[in-house]
Amino acid sequence: MVKKKLSFLEKEIYFNINLIRSVQLAIIDRYHPEDKMKCPMHFCTGQEIMPSSIAPYLKKEDSIYSHHRSHGYFLCKKGLLKKMIAEFFGKVTGTNGGLAGSQELSDPDINFYSGTILSGALAMGVGDAFASKYKNKKNINVSVIGDGGIEEGIVYESINLASLYKLPVLFICENNIYSTHTNIKDRVVSQDIVKKISPHGLKCFSFDLSNPISLSLKMKKIIKEVRKGKPHFVEIKTYRFGSHVGPESDDHYGYRKQNELKKWKKRDPINQIKKILIKKDDFKSYEKLIQKKINKIIDHAFKFADNSKFPKEYKKYNLSNSYTKNIKFYENNISFGSEQEDHKPKPY
Amino acid sequence: MKKNRVLNFSEAINEAQIQAMELDKNVFIFGQGVDKTALVFKTTNKIKDKFGKKRIFDTPNAEQGETALAAGAANAGLRPILIHHRVDFMAYTFDQFVNWISLWSFKSAGKKKLPLVVRGIIGKGWGQGPQHAKTLHSMFAYLPGLKVVIPSSPSEAKGLLLSSIFTDDPVIFLEYRSLYNTKEYVPPEPYFINLEKPRLRYVGQKLTIIAIGSAVLSSIKAIEKMNLEGAVDLIDLREISSFDYKAIYDSCKKTKKLIVVEDGWEKFSVASEIISNVAINNVGLEKPPIKICWPASHVPMSNPLEISYYPNEDDICKAISIVL
Numbered sequence: 052m053v054k055k056k057l058s059f060l061e062k063e064i065y066f067n068i069n070l071i072r073s074v075q076l077a078i079i080d081r082y083h084p085e086d087k088m089k090c091p092m093h094f095c096t097g098q099e100i101m102p103s104s105i106a107p108y109l110k111k112e113d114s115i116y117s118h119h120r121s122h123g124y125f126l127c128k129k130g131l132l133k134k135m136i137a138e139f140f141g142k143v144t145g146t147n148g149g150l151a152g153s154q155e156l157s158d159p160d161i162n163f164y165s166g167t168i169l170s171g172a173l174a175m176g177v178g179d180a181f182a183s184k185y186k187n188k189k190n191i192n193v194s195v196i197g198d199g200g201i202e203e204g205i206v207y208e209s210i211n212l213a214s215l216y217k218l219p220v221l222f223i224c225e226n227n228i229y230s231t232h233t234n235i236k237d238r239v240v241s242q243d244i245v246k247k248i249s250p251h252g253l254k255c256f257s258f259d260l261s262n263p264i265s266l267s268l269k270m271k272k273i274i275k276e277v278r279k280g281k282p283h284f285v286e287i288k289t290y291r292f293g294s295h296v297g298p299e300s301d302d303h304y305g306y307r308k309q310n311e312l313k314k315w316k317k318r319d320p321i322n323q324i325k326k327i328l329i330k331k332d333d334f335k336s337y338e339k340l341i342q343k344k345i346n347k348i349i350d351h352a353f354k355f356a357d358n359s360k361f362p363k364e365y366k367k368y369n370l371s372n373s374y375t376k377n378i379k380f381y382e383n384n385i386s387f388g389s390e391q392e393d394h395k396p397k398p399y
Numbered sequence: 400m401k402k403n404r405v406l407n408f409s410e411a412i413n414e415a416q417i418q419a420m421e422l423d424k425n426v427f428i429f430g431q432g433v434d435k436t437a438l439v440f441k442t443t444n445k446i447k448d449k450f451g452k453k454r455i456f457d458t459p460n461a462e463q464g465e466t467a468l469a470a471g472a473a474n475a476g477l478r479p480i481l482i483h484h485r486v487d488f489m490a491y492t493f494d495q496f497v498n499w500i501s502l503w504s505f506k507s508a509g510k511k512k513l514p515l516v517v518r519g520i521i522g523k524g525w526g527q528g529p530q531h532a533k534t535l536h537s538m539f540a541y542l543p544g545l546k547v548v549i550p551s552s553p554s555e556a557k558g559l560l561l562s563s564i565f566t567d568d569p570v571i572f573l574e575y576r577s578l579y580n581t582k583e584y585v586p587p588e589p590y591f592i593n594l595e596k597p598r599l600r601y602v603g604q605k606l607t608i609i610a611i612g613s614a615v616l617s618s619i620k621a622i623e624k625m626n627l628e629g630a631v632d633l634i635d636l637r638e639i640s641s642f643d644y645k646a647i648y649d650s651c652k653k654t655k656k657l658i659v660v661e662d663g664w665e666k667f668s669v670a671s672e673i674i675s676n677v678a679i680n681n682v683g684l685e686k687p688p689i690k691i692c693w694p695a696s697h698v699p700m701s702n703p704l705e706i707s708y709y710p711n712e713d714d715i716c717k718a719i720s721i722v723l
Contacts, residue, residue: 114475148508159511164474168498174464175499178471178479185427185453185477192471205494208464215459368509369502369544370641371567372595375478375514376422378565381590385554386600387583389620389712393524 057331060107064267065324066341067103071123072096072321073342074132077349078139079298087357088139090152093120093167097292098225100260100320101285102127104267105193105221108274111161112190116176118197119167120225120291121156128163132348133355142359149362170196170203173222177209180218184280191219191277199230201244207251213282214252221277222248222284231295232306248284257286263324290315406585408578411553412442412518415560416480418589420450423478426564428455430465430482430518439482440520440579462491466517470500470569473515478564486519486573487533500569501544512567516560521575523613523662523709528700534663536611539571540640541667546570546594547640551578551615554585558592559637566594575613575662594638597646601633606723607650607657608715609634609673614660614691621715639669644676651682656722658689660715665692689718 057065075096082088098120106127109115117124125135130146138145139153146158154167162179166172176194183190196206201224213220224244228235235242249255256273258266266287273283292312294301302309328334406414419426433439434447434455446455458465462483469479483489503513522531540547546568550556556574563570600615601622608631610618615635622631632650636642651657657677659670670690677688691710699705 116471143508147506148510150508151506155506157507157511159507166499168494171467171494171499174467174495175471175474177464178468178473179475180471181468182472182475182477185425185472205463205467208459208461209467211459212461212464212468362508365505368505368507370546371504371509371512372641373512373567374562374565374591375567376565376591378562378591380593380596381558381586383554383558383590383592383598385552385584385586387552387581387616387619389616389623391581391616393577393580 055331056333057328057337060267061264061328061331062337063107064103064263065328065337067106067127068099068263068320068324069341070345071099071103071126073345074126074349075122079293081353082298089141090139090154091296092139092153093296094293094298095120095123095291097315097319098227098289099123100263100266100289101223101225101287104263105270105274107267108271109193110190112188113193114162114164114176114179114190115193115195116172116179117163117165117195118172118200119154119165120197121165124195125156125158125163125165128161130158130161130163133352134158136352137356137359140356140359141361142356143362144355144359150365150368170200170206173200174205174209177213177218177220180213180220181216184216184218189278191221191274193221193223195223195225197230198224198226198228198235198244202230202238210248210251210253210284217280218282219277219280220282221274222282224284224286225289226286227289227291229295229307232301232304244286245284253282253284255284257288259288260318260320260323262327263320264327292316404584404587405582406553407580407582408553408556409440409442411557411585412560412574413444414585415557416443417446417449419561419564420446420454422589425476426478426480427453428480428482429458431458431460431484433457433482439484440576462488463495466492466495467499469515469517470495470503470513473513473569474503474511478514480516480518480564482518484520485522485531486535487530489517489519489535496539496542496545501542504568505544513569514567516563516570516572518572518574521573523575524577526700526702526705527698529697532698534573536573536639536663537667537669540669544569545640546638547573548594548638549573549612550637551612551635552581553583555592555598555635555637557585558590559594561589562591562594565591573612577613578616581616592637595641595643597637597642598635599632599646600635601628601631603627603630603632603654605630605654605656606719607632607634607654608660609636609647609657610660611636611639611662611669613662617710617712618660618715620712621719624712625716625719627719636669647673647677648680648682651677651684655683655685657684658691658715658718658722660691660710662709663693664695665690666695668692686722689722691715691718
C-alpha cells in the first residue's frame with residue numbers, strides 16, 4: 052500500500068487546532084498561581100474546530116466579530132499570540148493596549164473584534180459587511196455567536212438586515228448546549244436553531260465535528276458563496292471541555308452530567324483529526340515539528356508579555372475630539388429673537 | 400453672501416446632510432421611513448433624488464440592529480447617519496451605546512473610532528405624552544465616549560450637524576420638534592461649529608443664564624420681555640457631555656448669579672451637573688443658583704396639564720426676578 056503525504060490544507064488545519072488547544076492549556080496552566088493575568092477568561096478547549104476549519108479561506112481584509120469565547124478565532128485570523136497574551140497581562144503592548152482583556156480581545160490590524168455582551172458583536176459585523184458592499188469591496192465578515200447569544204432579539208434583526216440587503220456575512224453559531232450553566236433544553240422550546248434562522252431567506256447548515264477536513268471543505272464552498280454577497284448561516288454542534296469562565300472546573304455545580312462530558316471528550320476534535328491524518332506517512336514527524344514550533348511561540352509570547360510595560364494613559368481614549376476634514380471652525384454670530392414661532396403641529 | 404437667505408430649522412438640517420453627502424461619499428442616511436412621505440419633518444427632503452437609494456434607505460423596525468449596523472459600518476470606514484423619529488425609540492438601542500459604541504475607541508486604546516451620528520427627535524409639545532416626548536440626553540451624556548449635541552437654532556443646527564458628521568467621535572444629535580419652525584439667516588456654504596465650545600449669545604454683567612436646545616429660545620424670550628439684553632450672559636451649551644467649562648466659570652465669577660434652563664427632567668439633569676461643578680469650583684455665587692427643568696414626572700398628554708408641565712419664558716422671568 053502506498054502511503055500518502057499530508058496535504059497543505061490538512062497541515063494547516065492540524066496546526067490550527069493544536070495551536071489553539073496548546074495556547075488554551077498554557078494559559079490555564081499559568082493563570083494560577085502566577086496571577087499575572089487578572090481578567091475573566093472564557094476558554095475554548097473542545098471548540099477549536101470551526102475557527103481552524105475556516106482559517107485557510109479568510110483574507111486579511113475580511114473581518115471577524117466574535118463572541119467572548121474568542122481565542123480560537125483570534126489565532127485563526129492570524130492574530131499575534133504575543134499581543135494576545137500581553138493584553139491578558141494588562142500591558143500596553145496588548146491588542147487593546149491592556150485596557151480590555153480577554154473578554155473584548157480586539158485587534159484592528161487583523162480586522163478582529165470581540166465582546167462579551169452576548170450578541171452585539173454579531174450585529175456590528177453586519178455593519179462591517181454593509182461597508183464592504185457599499186464600497187464595492189470583495190471582503191466578507193464572519194460573525195460568531197453561541198447558542199446562548201442567539202436567543203437575543205437583536206440577532207434576528209441583524210440576520211434579517213443581512214439577508215434583506217444581501218450582505219457578505221457568514222454567521223456561525225457555536226452550539227455548545229450551555230448558556231453559562233443553563234442547558235438549551237431549559238431555555239427554548241424549539242432547540243432546532245437552523246429551523247429558526249432559515250425563514251430569514253439565507254442558506255443555513257448544521258454541521259458536527261466528526262470530520263474536520265470535510266467540514267473545512269464545506270466551509271470553503273460556503274465562504275465562496277458569501278463572497279458573492281450571499282449571507283449564510285452555519286451551526287456547529289460542539290462542546291466546551293472546561294468551565295464557563297476561568298481555568299478552574301465548574302463541574303462541582305452539577306449543571307452537566309459527567310457522562311455527557313465523557314461522551315464529548317471521546318470525540319475530542321484533536322483525536323478526530325488525528326484518526327484521519329495518522330494514515331499519512333509524514334504525520335508523526337509533522338506533529339513533532341509543530342508541537343516544537345507552538346511551544347516556542349507560546350514561550351516567546353509569555354516572555355514578551357512579562358517584559359512589556361503597563362499602560363499609563365486611559366482617559367484620553369474615550370473621545371478623540373478630532374475631525375476627518377481639515378476643519379476651520381466658524382464663529383457663529385447669527386442670532387434670532389423672540390419673534391420666533393413655536394412648532395405648529397400638523398399633527399405628529 | 401446674501402444675508403436675507405432665511406431657512407427654517409429643518410431646512411438647515413436638510414442642507415447640512417446634503418452638503419455632507421457631497422463632501423464625502425462615505426456619508427449615508429438610514430432609518431425607519433426616512434426616504435419617504437413626511438421625510439422626517441422634511442429634513443431628508445430631495446436627498447433620495449439627489450443621491451439615490453444606496454445613500455438613503457428605509458429599514459425594518461429593528462432599532463437595535465440598525466444601531467449596530469451603523470457602528471459596524473463606521474468601524475469599517477463609513478460615516479452613517481441613523482435617524483429616529485422620536486428619542487423614545489432609542490431606548491431599544493441602549494445596549495449598543497452602553498456596551499459597544501461609547502467604549503469602542505477607549506477599548507482600542509484610541510486605535511479605532513466610530514464616526515457615526517444618531518439623530519433623535521424630541522417630541523415635546525402638542526399631546527406627545529409619556530412615550531413620545533422624552534429627551535434622555537442626560538442618560539446618554541452620562542456615558543463616557545459619546546458626544547451629545549443639542550442645537551438651538553437653524554444656523555446652529557447646520558454647523559453643528561456638519562461637525563457631528565465629520566468628527567471622529569460618535570454623536571447623538573437631538574432635535575427639539577418645537578424648534579422646526581424657527582427661522583434665521585443660514586450661510587449657504589458648508590461650515591463647522593466647534594462642538595467643545597459653548598456659545599455666548601448675549602453678554603452682560605448681572606446674571607448668567609445657561610440654556611440648551613429649545614430652552615435657549617425660551618431664555619431669549621424672557622430676556623427680551625424683561626429688556627435685559629446687555630445685562631445677561633446667555634450661554635448656549637451646544638454639546639452637553641464634553642464641553643469646555645471655562646466660559647461658564649468665567650461668566651459666573653463675573654455675574655455671581657446663575658440660572659440653568661433645560662428642557663429635560665430635573666433629576667440628574669445637565670443643570671444639576673453644571674451647578675455641582677460651579678459649587679465645587681467656588682466661583683463665588685451671591686445667591687443660590689436656580690435650575691429650571693421639567694418636573695421629575697412623565698409627561699402628561701392632557702393639554703392644560705401639558706402646558707403647565709413645560710417651563711416657559713414666564714417661569715424664566717420669575718426666576719430672573721428672584722436672583723436679580
